[in-house]
Structures are given as C-alpha cells and as structure tokens.
Amino acid sequence: PASFDFATGSTVSLIDLRFDSFAIEADIREALEVELREREVIRDRGGDVDYRVGYVLLSKDASKLTDAVRTMGLPALQGDEDRELPRGSLLLAILDAREGELIWRTAIEGAIDHSRSAKERKRRIAAAIEFMMTEVR
Numbered sequence: 001p002a003s004f005d006f007a008t009g010s011t012v013s014l015i016d017l018r019f020d021s022f023a024i025e026a027d028i029r030e031a032l033e034v035e036l037r038e039r040e041v042i043r044d045r046g047g048d049v050d051y052r053v054g055y056v057l058l059s060k061d062a063s064k065l066t067d068a069v070r071t072m073g074l075p076a077l078q079g080d081e082d083r084e085l086p087r088g089s090l091l092l093a094i095l096d097a098r099e100g101e102l103i104w105r106t107a108i109e110g111a112i113d114h115s116r117s118a119k120e121r122k123r124r125i126a127a128a129i130e131f132m133m134t135e136v137r
Contacts, residue, residue: 001041001042002040002042002050002051003041003042003043003044003049003050003051004036004042004043004044004046004049004050004051004052004053004122005043005044005045005046005047005049005052005053006029006052006053006055007052007053007054007055007070007072007074007093007095008073009054009056009070009071009072009073009074009131010054010056010058010072010073011025011055011056011057011071011072012024012025012028012056012106020041020113021025021048022110023121023127024057024075024121026091026099026128027122027125027126028055028057028114028119028125030126030134031125031128031129031130032053032055032092032129033125034068034126035108035129035130035133035136036053039133039136044105044110046118049097050096050097050098051080051094051095051096051097052073052074052094052097053092053094053095054069054072054073054074054091054092054093054094055072055090055091055092055093056068056071056072056090056091057089057090057091057112058085058086058088058090059085059087059088060101061087061088061089061102062084062085063084063085063087063089064082064083064084064087065080065083065084065091065107067079068091069093069102069105070083072093074093074095074096074102075095075100075101076100076102077102077105081115081124083102085109085128086109088109088110088112089107089108089109089118090107090112090128090129090132091105091106091107092106092107092129092132092133093103093105095137098125104135106115106132106135106137107132108128108131109129109134111124111125111127112117112124112125112128
C-alpha cells in the first residue's frame with residue numbers, strides 16, 4: 001500500500017465561535033483516513049510518504065484558491081491565481097511527495113453547518129469527503 005501524511009499547513013481556521021474547530025478538524029482527518037484506507041493509502045506520521053494530503057476550511061469571504069493551497073504548504077496549480085472560493089468551503093488537495101507535484105484538488109461548499117449536532121456534523125463531513133474523494137483511485 002501507498003503511504004500519506006497530512007500537509008503541515010492543513011487547518012480549520014474559523015472565526016465563528018459557534019464551531020468547535022478542534023472537533024471539526026478531528027472529523028475531517030478521520031474521514032480522510034477512512035477514504036484513503038479504502039484506496040490502500042495508509043497514514044504514516046511524518047515518515048517518508050508517497051503523498052501529502054492537505055485540507056483547509058475557509059472562514060473568509062472570497063478566499064483565493066492559490067492562497068488556500070499555499071496555506072496547506074502545497075504548491076498551487078498554474079491558472080488558479082484568480083479563482084476564488086466562498087466562505088465555508090472545504091478544500092482538499094493531494095501532493096505526490098516524491099515528484100513534488102500537486103496531483104489533485106477539490107472543494108465543496110456548505111458541508112459543515114454549526115446548527116447541526118456534533119453527531120450530524122460528523123456524518124455530514126464524512127459524506128462530503130466521501131463525495132469529494134470519488135475520483136481519487
């Protein structure tokens with residue numbers, strides 16, 4: 001199986017105090033680990049890994065895609081300089097660690113809702129990440 005670890009700048013930076021950013025981050029990481037394990041990509045904390053997986057939950061309006069990817073510590077794709085993502089978007093990206101190339105990225109808006117219970121929020125995060133990862137083989 002291949003190996004991965006999370007990109008060092010992956011973050012849930014929320015200015016909305018109705019959210020528990022630590023719980024949301026744990027739910028995102030858990031859902032990503034489940035989806036990657038199904039694809040035979042296993043987490044190796046800090047080792048010499050095949051992939052770096054990054055995520056960021058955007059809390060500002062009109063965040064630049066390039067800035068969000070760089071926040072994760074990953075290189076942005078050319079042509080993304082002017083693309084914007086709305087507040088509340090969850091962005092995922094995968095870097096081929098051996099080649100140093102960003103090989104995949106996707107975003108979804110509105111998957112995390114503060115008005116939901118913690119259990120329902122966790123279910124929605126898992127469903128969103130499952131949907132976002134459908135094209136990753």
